[in-house]
Amino acid sequence: MKKLLFVFVLSLFCLSAKSQDILDVLTKEVCSCVNEKMKTLKDATAEQRQMQLGLCIVSSYSNHEKEVTAKYGDIIETEGAMEKLGSDVGMKMVSICPDLLMMFADMEADEAEAEEIPALSLEGKIVEIKSEQFLTVVVKDNSGRNHTLMVLTFFEDSNLLIENKLKKNDKVSVEYWEQEFYDPKAKDFRNYKVIQGIKKIQ
16 A cells, blocks of 8 residues: 555656656757757748747647646647747746857847838038927928927937027037828828937037
């Protein structure tokens, strides 16, 4: 009887250990799977990389469905279970394959940088500074054309405008980007110039 009880307890312990270790097993397999695809992933888009990572997780899950279900429940039927599994694998990758994870992060950063909206610039004199829903600056460039520019985000030297250090007729150099926003008055989308840098020219 004691021997039978010992075997039963031991089997429960092994099952528990297996359940606890399944995340390590999954993550190692996912790391290996992603590593095999790295050559093709370097030229892939962010969406394609995320899809391949998801496929690697699903593939590993298929190999260990019983163990995963014991730990997470039915990840297909249970709401949020798949996201939880993916999040846990991602966190575990930090310790199991950090170099691979960093390469993924670097590729994402390079792609984001490549997609950045290019900065435009102009020089001219301040015609007007208006404080309404957004801070708006009207600048007349050297050819006599007026440009309406908006302050929507923080940028270096934004205090020149926020603290009223720039006045009418001050000569400035402005860096900005153009972005399409919806205009409720016009009931249409239109391009706006958004300041991302401004300097006073002596």
